Amino acid sequence: MAHADPDTQADVEQEPVDDEFEAKVGLSYTLAKVKQDTTARLGMYIVGAVIFLAAFVTIDSNISTLTFGRIDNFVFAENVLGNHPERHPPAAEAETTLPPFFADGGVLSHPLGTDIYGRDYFTRLIYGSQVSVTVGIVATGIGLIGGTIVGAVSGYYGGWIDDVFMRTVEILYSIPALVLVIVFTVFVSGGRPDIQYAVIGVGIAFIPVFARLIRSRVLSVREMDYIEAARASGVRDRNIILRHVIPNSFAPVLVLATLQIGVTILIVAGLSFLGYGAQPPTADWGQMLSSARGFMLPSPWLSIWPGLAILVTIMGFNLLGDGLQDALDPRIKD
């Protein structure tokens, strides 16, 4: 049975904003509350900007000429973007590292300078946002979906199913995430680690976090009369879990997912830095940091820009997550 998304239905009926019986549920209400909160709004703008950059800004060699003047940039994001192989740099063309435009010797056509291969750093940073956002959303998505299924099933059924599922999850939880992901990546990739293995690994490593949270919610939701009512009217268990239990347990999970995107980005950046994530020449912030490691003294900006990008992005997700938490918590009145 198809049914309309409750959030969109809430949108329709919440038009009279000043109505005191206005629905206290639904996406638009939550967003409205987030907007009232200055820090959450800031987070929303940062996240929005990063996602916009990642989704819509493509600096093609042709377009970049128009937009940023002469940029002999080459981006190398094949792994994520499926870019054209002809973008490989003419290796001998530029071997100079330019500083940002405001430093001595910087030029405005390379606003953030160039890396040791002469690639435009600004362009690479922007392409790095694609990797980060993709990584954050996909890895968190894996953890969210896996964790929700495991947590909801074990919370709803209880008994030995609960024991088996939750003990397994706790074993997973007891292994430090970074170690787990590195081992997983190396094994699955057969010794040639790459970003997609890191993403799947991080996703699996986060299943326990989501499973435990949603299970704790399900334990209280399953005692509600409407669950009993659904059982008494012959709804099958699968539909009770999917349609009644999970939607009512989801608010804290949404908050956690938002916060977790930031954490994921950080961990994958760390993995890339260690060499278990994105491999050169992919433009990834962690990988860029890793490449810049040897040039910290002569070219500190090479480390600072990707570091700042990671910082701002994660801060954005965290602020948004905190704001969502406040907006979804009925105990916090405005």
Added chain:
Amino acid sequence: MTDEPILTVENLKTQFFTEQGVVRAVDGISFDVYPGEIVGLVGESGAGKSVATSSVMRLVDNPGEIVGGEITYKNKTLVGFERAGDELVPRDEMLTNEEMRTQVRGNEIAIIFQDPMESLNPVYTIGHQLKEFILLNRELDKKAAREEAITMLREVGIPEPEERFDDYPHEFSGGMRQRVLIAMALACQPELIIADEPTTALDVTVEGQILELVKELQEEYGTSFLWVTHDMGVVAEICDRVNVMYLGEIVEQATVDELFYETQHPYTNALLNSIPRPDQTIEELVPIKGVMPEAINPPSGCRFHTRCPDAREVCTEIEPTYSEITTYDGWPHNASCLKHEDVGYDVSEPIENEARKGIEGTEVVQ
């Protein structure tokens, strides 16, 4: 009535296996429901009423289990056991859980729950939920189901059902939500509706309206009801026959007039004395003293002897049998009390119990 009963419960036993011991929540109850009848199931909190109804639907949760007895709905065996060696095992014709779900729950037997605030899923519109139940239990397409849902909402007295169809449960008052739940129960055209204290959470004026509504709908659709309540006023208003439960047992069963005017069991009497009655003027209501003992370790003899104002020595020793005392208009009047048995109740000494003390054991000032 000459028809066969649609629901027969015989010697039903449901127990909860807890760490403290086995709780005999329902301990051998028998009753039946005839077509078009409203049968009451009355008793204090903890008497086992709700467990009895969950057992009928086979929705008893762990650690609870139906351990004995027979439940027959029309020709279907909802619960049935046979002896295999030393153990009771389910008989072959007993419906599987899957058959219960597809053949009985919702489309043959529906439940209306106690708390209308909690019985509707807050994340879906009431129309959506109503439609879902109709689609699940009846052969209708989506458009017809929507039409049917709106018809049912109008039927239970929701004004402007087309507009209210897309409202969320929190936009309804308690009484309106209870109407929605009744619509939901009726929409699947069940032959039996189990109403588990459906008016307890409502204020009395709304309760009156809901009872009126149920009576009208019951006449219109001919649905049978098993009406669980602790309110003798509701029983008098709505029921045809009544079962009085105490500590997992049915202690008295009669038509509603018989029960009120020819009360045979002291517990029923005590229940009636503890509510105001328009036909009697009294200074003070008489509450039932003390609390119900735990079902883990029920008292010996008659289970009510610890609180019974008429209890005598013999009541602590001999368990009364549940038997027919009189008949009225073809209906039996059953009760289990030693007063009606020839076991020497009359010559036995009255005993000191909670009924003769005040609440908390203080002396009653008379």
